[in-house]
Amino acid sequence: MSRELHDIIGIGIGPYNLGMAALLENTPELEGVFFDKTPKFEWHPGMLIERMDLTIPYLADLVTFADPTSKFTYINYLHEHNRLHQFYFLSKFEAPRQEYNDYLQWVVGQLEKLHFGYEVVDVIDHQEADVPHYEVVVEEVATEKRSSYFAKHISMGTGSNPLVLDTMKGQPEEDVLHTSRYMFEKEKLVHSPHITIVGSGQSAIEVLLDLLKEQENKEFHLSLFTRSSGLFQLEKGEFGLEYFSPDFVDYFHSLNFQERNDTLDTLGTLRKGINPNTLRELYKVLYHKTIGEKRQPVTIQPNTEVRDLKKENGKYVLRCHQWQKENSFDYETNKVILATGYKPHIPDWFYDRFGDKIEWEDDKRYKVTRDHQLVFKEQRDHHFFTLTNLEHSHGTSATNLGLSVIRNIQIINSVAGREVYPNKRDTIFQQFRMED
Numbered sequence: 472m473s474r475e476l477h478d479i480i481g482i483g484i485g486p487y488n489l490g491m492a493a494l495l496e497n498t499p500e501l502e503g504v505f506f507d508k509t510p511k512f513e514w515h516p517g518m519l520i521e522r523m524d525l526t527i528p529y530l531a532d533l534v535t536f537a538d539p540t541s542k543f544t545y546i547n548y549l550h551e552h553n554r555l556h557q558f559y560f561l562s563k564f565e566a567p568r569q570e571y572n573d574y575l576q577w578v579v580g581q582l583e584k585l586h587f588g589y590e591v592v593d594v595i596d597h598q599e600a601d602v603p604h605y606e607v608v609v610e611e612v613a614t615e616k617r618s619s620y621f622a623k624h625i626s627m628g629t630g631s632n633p634l635v636l637d638t639m640k641g642q643p644e645e646d647v648l649h650t651s652r653y654m655f656e657k658e659k660l661v662h663s664p665h666i667t668i669v670g671s672g673q674s675a676i677e678v679l680l681d682l683l684k685e686q687e688n689k690e691f692h693l694s695l696f697t698r699s700s701g702l703f704q705l706e707k708g709e710f711g712l713e714y715f716s717p718d719f720v721d722y723f724h725s726l727n728f729q730e731r732n733d734t735l736d737t738l739g740t741l742r743k744g745i746n747p748n749t750l751r752e753l754y755k756v757l758y759h760k761t762i763g764e765k766r767q768p769v770t771i772q773p774n775t776e777v778r779d780l781k782k783e784n785g786k787y788v789l790r791c792h793q794w795q796k797e798n799s800f801d802y803e804t805n806k807v808i809l810a811t812g813y814k815p816h817i818p819d820w821f822y823d824r825f826g827d828k829i830e831w832e833d834d835k836r837y838k839v840t841r842d843h844q845l846v847f848k849e850q851r852d853h854h855f856f857t858l859t860n861l862e863h864s865h866g867t868s869a870t871n872l873g874l875s876v877i878r879n880i881q882i883i884n885s886v887a888g889r890e891v892y893p894n895k896r897d898t899i900f901q902q903f904r905m906e907d
Contacts, residue, residue, distance in 0.1 A: 482628065483507055519654055526746045642780070664690075677749065693769050700774055718898055789803075829846060841881070880893075
């Protein structure tokens, strides 16, 4: 059992807490330790499709917005792997998805305070101790042995879980699967005569594109249903992207809860949609496949909600509803891929230990300060920072990989009690309110 009082313990090791660990390497007065239950680091392994790129620029790495001179930048990764010239000649601003994962694993390999294969099963709040702190109970997955670690502050980055409708749960994963498992099940999928994708976000179109290429060597029908009104692109204009800036987050956070929710409703094109390059590639593939009036075994239908699923005679029957025409119909398929998004993962111990101690904005969303602290009913100096479930408090930037660096800047500065990394403002050309 470790009795050392760490400055901060990170729960979960995704890009958010990994970025914090990398930045702490250059902060000698602070010491942190991080735990994750997975045996090794992999970033969305079920969606590491060849030739697919991130939807954000490579500058949105773990550290650049805080410290462009850091050895953990994506540019230095390319330099260390002798790929800088090739990337330069490629003339692309987005990093390949597979290479981004390799970059993250490269950073992991250089950090000593990351512990994989250890699940945080409890966090105990020692508010009345001489030095108030948190006790983090960790279970080694391989042995089920438990140990306690102690920290002044907590950073919860527990990520998200696949969102699957209740009516579609309980089916064999090789038949009905979320996109998060796509690469694990792909070889079985492509031997089926009919595959249906449900959804129309970035993941849905990436899977659709990948399966369209598989049709060149295998025969199967490919369908996509989405309740959205169409396959619409993500807003990528310069003034639209300014809504991901720290300046806009300052403004957004200053609004009351209802105003923030209303604002999110107006920013749908920034939050939901498909990378224009991905859509362009999809259209190009479909165009070339239909040269010479060839009919392709492809069905793409918007305005259609898949409400239920059942198995009959070895096939799956989707209960579909075309909501504009108020028309319902059944649709047979052999495999179903659910591109239905994700929901925040909040551990059970969090509700048990902290549910009654913190302030909530509604029954699912907790109140969070501008620098990402949970707001406790009783004031405290040992803070609980959250990197999860923040869209209601910090807006469009909540799930943006690039702005996670800005989040880590604020947390590190808060814990250190000084400006370790510059907290930049006046970064855009628009303004969102007049100064008094």
